[in-house]
Amino acid sequence: xxxxxxxxxxxxxxxxxxLYLPWIILLSSFTVNIIVGILVNEEKGFYxxxxxxxxxxxxxxxxxxxxxxxxxxxxxxxxxxxxxxxxVGLIVVLSGIFSxxxxxxxxxxxxxxxxxxxxxxxxxxxxxxxxxxxxFLVYFLAMLFICxxxxxTGSYSKRFGKTGTFTLFIVLFLLGSLxxxxxxxxxxxxxxxxxxxxxxxxxxxxxxxPVSIIFAALxxxxxxxVTV
Amino acid sequence: xxxxVEVRGLTKSYGKESVVRNVSFTLEENKIYGLLGRNGAxxxxxMHMITAQQFATSGMLKVFxxxxxxxxxxxxxxxxxxxxxxxxxxxxxxxxxxVAGLFFQNWDKVYAHALIEDFRLPLKRRMKKLSRGMLSSVxxxxxxxxxxxxxIFDEPYLGLDAVARGLFYNRLIEDYAEHPRTVVLSTHLIxxxxxxxxxxxxxxxxxxxxxxxxEVLRGKALSVAGTTAQVDEFTKGREVIHREPFGGxxxxxxxxNGKAEDRKRAEALGLTVAPxxxxxxxxxxxxxxxxxxxxxx
Numbered sequence: 001x002x003x004x005x006x007x008x009x010x011x012x013x014x015x016x017x018x019l020y021l022p023w024i025i026l027l028s029s030f031t032v033n034i035i036v037g038i039l040v041n042e043e044k045g046f047y048x049x050x051x052x053x054x055x056x057x058x059x060x061x062x063x064x065x066x067x068x069x070x071x072x073x074x075x076x077x078x079x080x081x082x083x084x085x086x087x088v089g090l091i092v093v094l095s096g097i098f099s100x101x102x103x104x105x106x107x108x109x110x111x112x113x114x115x116x117x118x119x120x121x122x123x124x125x126x127x128x129x130x131x132x133x134x135x136f137l138v139y140f141l142a143m144l145f146i147c148x149x150x151x152x153t154g155s156y157s158k159r160f161g162k163t164g165t166f167t168l169f170i171v172l173f174l175l176g177s178l179x180x181x182x183x184x185x186x187x188x189x190x191x192x193x194x195x196x197x198x199x200x201x202x203x204x205x206x207x208x209x210p211v212s213i214i215f216a217a218l219x220x221x222x223x224x225x226v227t228v
Numbered sequence: 229x230x231x232x233v234e235v236r237g238l239t240k241s242y243g244k245e246s247v248v249r250n251v252s253f254t255l256e257e258n259k260i261y262g263l264l265g266r267n268g269a270x271x272x273x274x275m276h277m278i279t280a281q282q283f284a285t286s287g288m289l290k291v292f293x294x295x296x297x298x299x300x301x302x303x304x305x306x307x308x309x310x311x312x313x314x315x316x317x318x319x320x321x322x323x324x325x326x327v328a329g330l331f332f333q334n335w336d337k338v339y340a341h342a343l344i345e346d347f348r349l350p351l352k353r354r355m356k357k358l359s360r361g362m363l364s365s366v367x368x369x370x371x372x373x374x375x376x377x378x379x380i381f382d383e384p385y386l387g388l389d390a391v392a393r394g395l396f397y398n399r400l401i402e403d404y405a406e407h408p409r410t411v412v413l414s415t416h417l418i419x420x421x422x423x424x425x426x427x428x429x430x431x432x433x434x435x436x437x438x439x440x441x442x443e444v445l446r447g448k449a450l451s452v453a454g455t456t457a458q459v460d461e462f463t464k465g466r467e468v469i470h471r472e473p474f475g476g477x478x479x480x481x482x483x484x485n486g487k488a489e490d491r492k493r494a495e496a497l498g499l500t501v502a503p504x505x506x507x508x509x510x511x512x513x514x515x516x517x518x519x520x521x522x523x524x525x
Contacts, residue, residue: 003300006330013327014318071314074281076331077303077376224298227282228312 007078007086008093011069018094022057023101029053030121037117045118047125054098055146062091062150066158071228084220091147099139103132127201134202141205141212148215152222159222230257231293232378232410233278238287240273240434247273249434250287255378258408260424262442264415264510265431271414272310274431275380279308291378304333307376309367311383315355322351324366325373332374339403340373346395360387368396372403380412393417397424422506430514437514442506449509450484450491453477454499462497469512470505481508 011018029050037046065087073083106122114120122128128135157165183189196204233255240248248270255261265271276282277289280296280303289296296302315324321344329335344351347365349358358366364386371379385393401424404411415421428445430438449469452462459478470481481504484490494501 003304003331009330010327013323014316017316017318068316072316075308075310075313076327076370077279077306077308078331079298079300079303081298082300225283228276 003078003082004085004089007073007083008089010073011065011086011090018061018090019097022054022061022098025057026050026054033119033121034115034117037115037119042118045114045120047120050121051102051124054102055143058095058098058143058147059150061094062147062152063154063157065090065151066154066223070158070223070226074226074228080223080226081220084223087151088148088216088219091144091151095140095143095147099136099143102139103136106135107132129200130202138201138205141208145205145208145212145215148212148219152215152219155219155222155226159226231255232257232291234288234290234293235274235278236288238274238277238289239285240270240277240282241285246285247434248277248284251431251434251436253429253436253439255410255412257377257410259426260404260411260413262413262415262418262421262425262428263431264418264428269431270434271431272312272382275308275310275382275412275414279303279306279380281308304331305377306380307332307371307374307378308380309371309382309384310380311364311367311386313367317354317356319355320352321349321355321358321366324355324370325351328370328374332370332376334375334377334407336373336375340369343369343372343399346399347392361389361392364388365392372399375403375407375409378410378412380414382414383416384413385415385417393420397421400424418507418510419505425506428506428510430510432514438510445506445509445513446504448484448513449481449504450494451479451481451502451504452494452499453479453502454497458497458499462494462499470508481505483512 029048033048033050040046069087070083074080102122106128109115109119109121109123127138130138156168160168183192199207231254233253235254236252238248238251239246247268251270251274263271263274273282277284278291278296280298283297291302292305294302296306319327325337325340325344328340329337347362347369349362349365349369353362355363355366364384365388368381368384371381371384385396388396397420400411413421413424422442425442427441428438429436451470452459454462455476456473456478459480463480463482467483468480469483470479472479479502491501
């Protein structure tokens with residue numbers, strides 16, 4: 001049997017953690033918002049950021065998946081590259097399923113005029129503009145980006161340990177400060193905002209792809225040299 | 229090809245400190261090996277390198293004739309059960325067995341479930357909630373039911389009671405008879421496994437200090453029992469490894485030349501000749517370097 005597919009199956013052995021839990025969290029938030037919607041009965045309707053919860057979950061999942069399953073898989077005679085492929089597979093499959101569900105919920109939300117209480121939970125201004133295919137792509141690419149960002153963080157810390165992770169964040173913080181200083185000095189902020197304002201959500205989502213790919217490639221380089 | 233593992237000049241260092249120093253050995257097909265040595269001697273590190281979970285600093289390492297690193301032809305034939313194996317937090321016992329079936333090609337699900345009964349493990353319990361002994365049992369079950377051509381048990385019985393350990397040895401021998409494979413047992417309990425081992429390797433401070441067939445080892449010593457006078461007569465001028473007086477009687481283990489004359493002479497003197505304890509022998513041959521380890525549990 002293909003051992004990368006085996007790794008994917010291995011991850012799905014824990015359906016609760018990877019499939020159900022993020023939706024339990026998201027739908028809890030949704031339920032609370034529906035109740036709030038019924039109670040306040042807002043004339044013009046209202047939007048919430050509850051959708052963020054699933055993205056935060058996916059980021060954390062990307063970090064935690066390495067520590068949770070990499071030493072286990074290696075101990076069960078799995079190659080590092082198979083682990084990597086199977087886990088990237090998990091991230092892609094989950095992002096695909098979740099984004100499709102989000103798009104479906106968004107469609108129902110529009111259809112029912114905000115679940116009867118004018119609630120904007122899945123269908124949000126800016127993010128959900130365009131066709132449903134476009135919406136799906138925005139959800140999907142954003143989720144991939146965020147989850148692979150978590151994955152590269154988790155792989156890095158597995159590779160370089162606590163000290164390495166600590167060093168990385170100090171370096172990132174310094175670089176961030178330098179960048180912000182330079183931007184202020186050269187009056188770059190306005191241009192940057194202008195650039196963002198001119199882009200649709202889909203534009204930005206598509207532009208995240210190269211970064212996502214870099215995250216994925218770096219994760220592989222880190223995992224290749226991890227020992228137990 | 230009968231050589232399963234071939235190691236030449238294997239060395240692992242962290243900075244200036246070497247944990248494995250210039251180790252060379254060969255493991256042959258379908259034999260049971262004992263890898264013995266004290267804590268921190270480097271046993272686990274060697275096994276981690278064989279399974280490509282850690283990298284050697286220098287030296288040659290071939291498993292089934294190939295480099296093990298990122299090599300599925302090798303890794304799919306290897307099952308390494310270690311005391312420090314980690315499991316995902318949400319996994320139950322049953323999940324571990326299901327996953328084992330994904331990665332070990334000879335996995336026998338029916339056998340695994342029979343072993344679960346033998347060891348009385350709760351299938352639905354989460355790994356996190358298992359006692360130390362139960363956790364060890366899960367490892368043992370995976371190791372046995374994987375039937376991997378190279379199966380390595382590293383201290384597999386931490387927290388296991390004597391009954392469960394006996395069960396492990398019995399099942400191992402039974403299954404080994406039906407499905408021969410190469411087994412490496414790393415252990416402190418030399419006497420408990422001495423009947424199982426066909427070959428013994430002793431590691432001390434990263435060095436391989438003994439590498440011998442059990443039969444040959446046993447031939448190197450002789451245990452005799454009789455009256456004190458008779459035994460003293462026999463042991464005069466010989467190296468005595470062990471003396472155990474009991475009333476007017478004495479049991480002594482002496483270094484022999486491995487030939488039948490010794491045995492005949494002892495019998496002529498009216499002494500009872502008994503098999504030698506492998507533990508005593510190893511302790512003696514390694515100048516006591518494994519004595520502490522042998523006495524730990």
